Every structure is written in C-alpha cells, then in structure tokens.
Amino acid sequence: MGLTDIGLDRDVTELSGGQRTKVLLTKLLLEKPTILLLDEPTNYLDVEHIQWLQNYLQNYENAFILISHDMEFLNSVVNVIYHIEQAVLTRYTGDYHQFQAAYEVKKAQAAKAYERQQQEIERMEDFIQRNKARVATRGMANSRAKRLEKMEILEKPKEYIKPTFGFKEGRTPSRFIVEAFGLQLGYDEPLTRPVDFQIERNKKIAIRGVNGLGKTTLLKTILGLLKPVSGELVKGEFLQVGYFAQEDSPSNSETALDYIWNEYPAMTNAEVRAALARCGLTNEHITSQMRVLSGGENAKVRLCKLMQNKYNVLVLDEPTNHLDVYAKEELSRALRDFKGTIVLVSHEPEFYQGWVTDIWNIEDWTTKIV
Template sequence: MPIVSVIQLGKSFGAERIFSQLNFQIDPLDRIGLVGPNGAGKSTLMNILAGLEEPDEGTVAVGRTIRMGYLTQISAFDPDNTLHAEMLTVFAQIQEWERELSDLATQMAAPDAQQDHALYEGMLARYAELQTRFEHAGGYTYENRVAQVLDGLGFTREQQHAPFKHLSGGQQTRASLGKLLLQEPDVLLLDEPTNHLDLDALEWLETYLSTWKGAIVIVAHDRYFLDKIVTRTIELAFGRIEEYPGNYTKYLELREERMERRLREYEAQQAYIAHTEEFIRRYKAGQRSKEARGRQTLLNRMERVERPQDFQTMNFKFSPVVDSGTIVFSTRKLLIGYGVRARQDVPAAQEPKVLVQVADVEFMRGDRVGLLGPNGSGKTTLLRTLTGELSPVGGQLQLGHNVRVGYYSQTHEGLNMERTILDEIRQVSALSEEGARTFLGRFLFSNDDVFKQIGSLSGGERSRVALAKLTLQGSNFLILDEPTNHLDLQSRQFLEEVLSDYDGTLLFVSHDRYFVDRLATKVWSIEQGVLIPYMGNYTEYRTFKRPLVLDVPQPLLAPAAKKQVTEPEPKSASPARPAGKKGKGKVKTRTIEDVEKDIEKAETRVKTLEEELSEAALQADAARLTTLNEAYEQAKTQVEELLAEWEQLADVAS
C-alpha cells in the first residue's frame, strides 16, 4: 500500500510550464532515484513532496502518520550549541525519560519509599512503563548512533564539540544531513546528498542508507551512489515522468531500448503517412477517388506518434596544439601549502603551512591521474601549485619541455562575472561574433542565451562556459578541479567520452567515482598529509591499494598511517618514556592503540550493563536497578574520559 500518492501534479513559473499530469506512488521501502537534465524541475518536485511549495494543480496525498524528512530544510540549529549537543536534541524525549528513570531509581532506593508499599508499587509501575518506552525508542544506543553518524560524515572530535556557528557552510550541510538521518523519517527526501562529502563519507552514507528502514527519494548526480542505493528510477524530463525498474545503470539500458523502439514506431508511422498521402494525391481526382477519400478520413483520425525527444548533449573536443616532452613535470622533496611569498619583494602574509608532502615523482606524457583525498587535505592547493598560481613551501617542481597547462577551477574563478557569455569567449579567441555564437551552440547556448551575463548563470551554465574557454587553449596538460560539479548526468557522461579521446596528459580531482574509474590509470591519494601514488583506477585502488612509491616522506604521517608505507619497527624496540622518568624503572607511555583498546572494553561494559538493566526492570528488582544504574553512569563517564584522552593523543600525533 502506498504511503505517498502523487496525482495529476502540475507546476508553472509564470508562462513557463515546468511539468504537468505527474502520477506516481511511493511505497514503504522504495528506493527511488529521481533523474533528469538540469532545469527539468527535480528540486521543485522535491519541494512539493516536502510541503514547501504548492502545486498549481493536482495533489500529494500523504499517509496520516507518515513523517517526511527533507535534506534542504533549514534545521533549527542553536549557533552556540556544540554540534554533538545539537544532534542530541533529536533525542530530547529519550533524554527526559532517562532522567526520570534515574530519579525513580534513586527514590525507590530510599527507606521511606520501601516502607510505603502503595507508593513503592506506583513508582515501580511507572519505572517499568518508562523502561519499555526508553528501550523501544533506542534509549541505550542513541549516543552511539550520534557518534556513528558524525564520525561517518567526517566530523573530527574537535568539530563535534565545537560551537555550530564555527562550522563552514559545507559542514553545516553535512550536519543537517546527520540530524535528518538521526530523526529517521518514514520518507527521506535527499536533494544532492553527496555534495560536500569526501569519498570516505560517501561510502559510509551508502552503507548507512542500505539498511534504512523507510522509503528514500534521491536526486543525485553521483552515478556510483545511485547504483548502490536505488532500486527504481523516475526520469523527469520534457514536463513529464517515466518510470524504470532498477538502478541508474539499468535505467540507462532500458531507456536506450525504449528510445530505439519509439523511434522505430515513429519512423514506421511517418513512412505509412507519406505512402498514404502520395496515394491520396495521385488518385483523389480519378476512378479511385472514393478510396482516396476513405484513406484521407482514416489518416485524419489516426493518433499520431510523437517523435521521441532526447536530451541535448554538448559537442566539443580537446585538441592539443603541440605535444609536450616525455616528462610533463617532476618533483624533488616537494612541500605544498600556503603562506609563501610569491616574489621576494612581497612580504609573506603568514607563516608557511605545509599541507602535502609529495613523493619524488616523474609525471609522464599520457598519464591520467585521479587525485583523491579528504576535504581540506590540500588537493586544490596542489593543483594551484602545479599551475604556478602558488609557490611551493619547499622542494622543487620542474615543468617539462613544451608543456601547455589548461586549468579548470571548481569555483570558476577564471570567469569574469560582469561579461556576457559571448564577450567572455571572444576575449580568449579570434572568433567573429557569428563564429563565437556557432561555437557556443556546441555548449548548448543558443539564440539570446549568449547575451546572458556570467554572474546571472546557474552553476551548470558556468561550468559549460569554463569548458568552452578551456577547449580554445589547445593545452596538452589538463588540470581539472572537480570538473563534473554542477553538470547533469548526461553532460558528465559526455565529458568522460571527450576526455577518454584526449591525446594529452590529465590530472584531475573528482568525487565522481564513475568518472575516476573511466579515466584514471593511476590514483594519487593524500593520506595523513602525504601524497602516495597507486596504480589503477578507483576500483583497483580500493580493492588492491598497490603503492607505486614506498619511500614516501614521513614527518606528516600519523603513527597509524606510517605502518602502511614503512617497514615495521623491530619488536625489541624500547617504548618511549615520559620526560623526567629517566632511570626510574620502565614506564610505558600510553598510545592511541592502548586507549582504543580501553574504549572498546568500556563500551562493552556499557552494553552489558544496558542488558542487565533491561533484565532487572522486567523482574521489578528495585535494589538491583539502583546498583546497576550507578554502575551504568560510571561506565558512561569512563567512556567519555577515554574519548577525551584519545582526542589529546590524536592531536599530539597530528
């Protein structure tokens, strides 16, 4: 039985019709991917489903007890609250029951309560009732769930316990996603949930959603994500929807088959119509005029098959004007960061900060490298250093012979927001106005579109302008920073095809795992501040993780990361001793691994006490409940203290 029904839905903005007569249902365990070109109305439809916009016609019928959760809804965050405290507000009712249970346990242990039989029985009944509610609502696991979600979304312990107002815009979006997941609505509406997530957080979210107990409707441009989560695909295009069973890859296969069948039907009907019209023209005035009039009548009554509409696609290629030398660039003890003077006569704005240490590498002509790493790890800084926009903090970077660099910035900083699209293209080319307009048509800008100001364009339109400028440079070394951001799925696939045919050298950052899989022959991964090269595309990197260079720089690596790239230390190595303890016996310094073992033991103790509390509540054993409740609180305090110790050690290690 459907929990949401969309019936004859229609929406317009002014004279522009967005969609009409939409009909579909959402069932309790649906995993729906909503796909379609940019501007088709996907976000508008999601807003209507969430109740944030009203349709012009039709209705959205939602079950009486069904709770809808929408990612882009503005969560009521207290800016002075910590992120962790804000997540706990989701469980305010559970926390209230927890406090009442603790108070009741204390009151039942008092002599006065135990002597008053009626009072004691009343408190015991109330305790049993609250205990059932508390346990059913996940009272013993909600703090672990908060930690699981925040850790999975990539928030450090420091960020989790910092005021919410200190988070960046991207971090606040991730926090909104975390809060929404913890609320566990019956229908989860996710509009681009993969934005602002690095690859580790993406993979965590995929795992988390795979066990989601409710329905999900997702708008996303990440094909890998859609394939992992979605079991049903709804395409919104040309003002209507079409449904397909299966994930995104299956949708592409079925859509192609459907388009081919419809095109055959259309062409067959057009051939029949042309043949019939020719018969009518030839015989309408002769002996067979009656038959010709009959055919005309049938033709007039025929239901015409529309020519199938397909998505517009770009049409361009990258063509190097000259080949580079065999070595595109090489590095020697290279340190990447910021705060370095670009020229000796310009004072440094701040102390230099190293973000990435680069292994000594030679980047060869024809290499295709995908650069991966967590958000904030220095990927964009590395790319800007390679383009010469930033100076290295240390070491050497040498460009090869005849290397012509073309750079695509994810922020489109190379575009002049005051110019029109046409003027922007003519600034970097010798094209006439007519030639520039023809050229821009290959990037889906037609008619008066070319006179739009850059600053008024959508993210996807700006991306297409940036790509248009890049094709005019004739570069033989393309450095691309998130080139698929803002592009719809069809444009991403086309860009993959163009870059697959590119004869030059390629270095790119992308969170689109299909994009990395299709193009990369090597992966560079920034791990704990060190760039480590691996052989293969994304799938091979995740499966095998075969480093190409093992003698990578060490100073920025945390202890746990060093083990991946260095020989293990001899087991006989002496442990470090605290300062001031020399010559006074063996004192072992606690390591992160020691604390993690203690945390595991303490969390196991908490879980055991939770089970014992449940058993004591069922047996109505007040004395045992009091004892267990005290032990439970002490165990939770121990876990918190150990987590604080872990954070201190992690800060020292980093």
C-alpha cells in the same frame, strides 16, 4: 563525517567543497526528517563518504528523493526511477540498470510507432492526391482526408543532444612539467609533510584522498596560484597550462556566449555558438547568464572555453561534478585521447580508470590522522 579536525568554529565558506557538503549532510540528518530531498549529494564527496552515505540510505527507514549522475551510487540505493525527458516525467520500477533496459525498449517502440504512422500518412496522402479528382473515387479520397485530419500525429522522438569534447594539443614541453623538493602544502599551517615529486611530460595523474587534505591546494600550488608553506617547486619550460576550477564564481553574470567571446574575441558569433553547441548546449543556454545555468550546463561552458586553446598540460579539479552520464563518458574519452600531461582530482575511479598512468593518494602526504 570526519569533520572534527577542521575546527568546529571555522567559517563554512573557508571549507573545501567536500567539507561543506558534509556539513550540510550532517545538519540535514540531525533534523531527522520524514523525507529527504538530496540534490546531487555525492558531488565533492570523497570515495569513503560516498560509501558512508550509500550505507546510510540503504538503511534509511523513511523515503528519500535523490537526484544524481553517479550511476554506481544511484544503482545501489534506489528502487524507483523518475525519468525527465522533453518535459515529461515517466516512472520506472527498479534500479538504474532495470530503468536503462526498459527505457531502451520504450524508445525503440516510440521510434517504430512514429515510422509506421509516417508511412501510413504517406500512403493516405498519395491515395488522396491520385483519387480526389476522379468522380468514381472522390468519395473514398474525401473519406481518407477526414481520417487524416482526425489522426493524432505522433511527434518524432527527439534525440538527447550529446556533447562532443576535444582538447587541442600544444607544443612539446620539457621532460619535467614540475619538480617538487621538500614541498609543504597549506595556508597558514601545513596540510602535508615535506614531499618530493616529479610530473613527467605526457603523464596522466589522478589525485585522490578524503576531503580537506589539500588536493585543490596541490593543484593551485602547481599552478602558482598559492605559495607553498615551505620547500621549492620548479616548473619546466614551454608549458601551456589549461585549468578547470572546481567551481565557477556564483556571481558570474556573463552570458555563456560572452564568457567564451571575451576570452577569444577573434572568434565570430557563429563560431562561438557552434563551439558551445558541440558541447551539448542549446540557444537558451548560450544566451543565459552563467550564474543561472545548472551545474552541468555551467561546467560544459567552462570546458568549452578550455577547448578553444592549445595546451600541453591540463589541470582539472573534479571536472565530472554535475555532469550527466553522457557528458562524463565523452569527457573521459577526450582525456584519454589527449596527448599531453593531465593532473586530475577526482572521486570517481570509474571515470579515470583505464587511461591514467599514475594514482596519487594525498592521504600518504598528510599530517592529519585519516
């Protein structure tokens, strides 16, 4: 799992998200369970170890139940899909692509059945209304009314609430967002060799590499949240920087509503609710504490906060973790349309391919043997 270099006596809370996931997976697999329960195991994992886990599960002798929004990973390891929608669990045989096809057929059939029944109800109600007063036809009208009362009314198929994302663009910054000269990243000890780099205005950069090499450290150094071990980092002028952190505080007791409102007190209650609703959140989510929301709901609230201000630079640390397929697709579209600079850490090439201008592999900077 590539954990020997971290120091086996290190406190787990000091590790990166990917390293912590690897420790948990190692512990789990050493227990040799008869059934594995895996809740979004690819979150925070680098590409190489997602592939490792994929191979492991493909050859796993026993059963496993897997929750994942990584469709490529899911499609490679499962042969049964259980789909939860509107509190109903439905079983589909096959991989994810086969599930998608079967689900679309089922959804179309349900919509047609509902429409047919509504038309039938409308015809029966019209017949009853026209004939209940006439003596000659009152019996038929009453008969139709009884049939209508006994009819099992189909519910209108509910559409999944898809989010809508969009980032407001700030003023034009200087040509260079940041310039680094002999920069070494790290904490007590350097994680990288001295490096020089520039981030130009309107560039969209994806940063990849195995866990624990300093991707988050790089972002925090660019933001000024961490000092470099050595070297110089020069920031440009007129920067308006928006930051999406990899994780929210686990003790955040603010409601989603207050989380936005405290940041933007000039907004009305209705405006805050409307902004959160556009991100695919219901009233129940909006009035819940951030710490009790699911990972995906929490991420949508934090993205919503970013979308209320104008920025010319977005710094995003694994924003797709926990997001469902629809939210990922919408976020990818919104970032593609954003006219400013983006610095993104992601382990999902399919998320950013097609709109980033550069891909930096931090393995090229590391002092460690990868």
